[in-house]
Amino acid sequence: MSRASACPLAERLGIALPIIQAPMAGVQGSALALAVMQAGGLGSLPAAALTPELLRAELARLRQAGRPYNVNFFCHTPPLPDPAREAAWRASLAPYYAEYDIDATGIAAGAGRSPFSAELADLLEDYRPPVVSFHFGLPSPALMDRLRGWGSRILSSATTVEEALWLERHGVDAVIAQGLEAGGHRGFFLTRDVGTQLGTFALLPQIVSAVRVPVIAAGGIVDAQTVAAAFALGASGVQAGTAYLLCPETSTSAVHRAALLAAAPSQLKSQAPAGPRSDTALTTLFTGGAARGIVNRAMRELGALNNAAPAFPLATAAIAPLRAAAEQAGRGDFSPLWCGQNARGCRAVPAAEITRSLAAGLPA
């Protein structure tokens, strides 16, 4: 009996290993997904920031591999533009614009990211991806029906037991339990309260107890040991993002790579650390949505959870020129350095090797 047939989740998704590479917009495309698929896991394409043309090109590459893959979309409700809030926010960034000689009047409002839509479903229909995952909830029942109609399996993230029950009622094939250790955006959609978000160790077993569909653990999954612990807590699969960030198949920026390397000391045993290690925190500064990244200058000086930042995804625009200018100077002071709370698994090795490391923790 193969491992796939012994594992309901792997069977349901048609993959050899119940290991999902987390979709990470801005740092990866089909290259990382293909490498993970080749190693037996589920590769994921973050589609939210792609133009239709780029999305088609990426889907064509993934389809060609002849293995299951996952395409990820956002389901946020786009906020109404708020010129007063935007102006106040830019005023608070004025000292930084001045420092970098940036003409703030020239900054576009920023299109931001589009949620999943009928147009995107039309596009997807040509490819009928084996798995579609969502962040920030799910699309309308009509769109869900279309995806299910052509056979896509559907996943989404829950950050509370209530969200997991909601996702199950709305027809997901599996729930991703996103503990607050996870890097990148909180997937919450029934709450926005970061103060009541749960760690993986408390969230995962409570969701497993609450729902009947398989549960995928996310948040802190970095190596064989953490995979084994997730299965001990009742997970049917795991999703790992941070662990893949240094792989050669990613497009992780130089400043992001440098920050990750600083956050992932190889061995501390019996050594006093050379300096303070890199902490991560949830921040709204870079998109308006709460997302976990390595603490940098912007987060320290502006406050990581600054309520004045425009709503997701509008905050992206105002900070973009600062990010670009600082990165030009080799600094990640204004960059979203997305990272989970445990960067220990980050290694600059091929994604297949990371996938094999994770697989070593799967139950026999």
Added chain:
Amino acid sequence: MSRASACPLAERLGIALPIIQAPMAGVQGSALALAVMQAGGLGSLPAAALTPELLRAELARLRQAGRPYNVNFFCHTPPLPDPAREAAWRASLAPYYAEYDIDATGIAAGAGRSPFSAELADLLEDYRPPVVSFHFGLPSPALMDRLRGWGSRILSSATTVEEALWLERHGVDAVIAQGLEAGGHRGFFLTRDVGTQLGTFALLPQIVSAVRVPVIAAGGIVDAQTVAAAFALGASGVQAGTAYLLCPETSTSAVHRAALLAAAPSQLKSQAPAGPRSDTALTTLFTGGAARGIVNRAMRELGALNNAAPAFPLATAAIAPLRAAAEQAGRGDFSPLWCGQNARGCRAVPAAEITRSLAAGLPA
């Protein structure tokens, strides 16, 4: 070979099972500790709020059992009183005082809790407790030497890798890795930043990698499954608090018990929950220190992490009469309802039964 001799932590502490009952000031005394000791775990006495006379009486009871026990003290630096801050804080509570007809001028400044001291060491010397644990760091090297001199084993909590390394350098026999799922006070002492605190799933394996002494997992430990997961992440032992809160050997208040029962639904599987479940959050309202409790009216209306609250432990005084008046009316609106992020293990059964449930998850 007995389990104790196969387990370095249990051997080091002289107990049969590497299970520590978390010291919980205000809800338990020697009765709970004795019940856990009888079941083979390490019972703990929270000593920070006891008068010397009460402490002596409790120590006498514990000593009589003839088994190892743990006495817990605080190591905070007492803040200087700040009359202006205190007055401003009481002004913000004025509407509640009015609601309950409380004469705010009559509220004493509040002695608060005393940190461990030479006087307390003098008292302890008569009992030479097998284990002494600390919260908020460690006492001075001179006091540590006294405890070690008569053979006490010493434990303390770390909420970051840096704190774990500091504790190891200062001579603890084991480090308690306190993930942010844990109920009650964060034990942090090198940081006060709640935004960078780590979940058990990320904190525990990183501390295990960083230090040589045994590591005790705390935060989310509620049943056999979570104990097994903690050992999968490298723990040598576990500490559980919330799971014991409904035991008959505690003095948990009626409003606290009611809130815990609401937070611990027996089975959600395939049922939509009747209403929103009880969330927990870190709050400074009740003592001035960041501590996790079930969200109640005070936390909702005043903001759980209100920076205006006087420094630990001074905030205890202003809210005390509100707590008393609301509890008289059967409400926990102003009470610290300490609870971890997973109340699933809370059952109104003898502490021995909770201890046996936890022990079922220990490695064979």
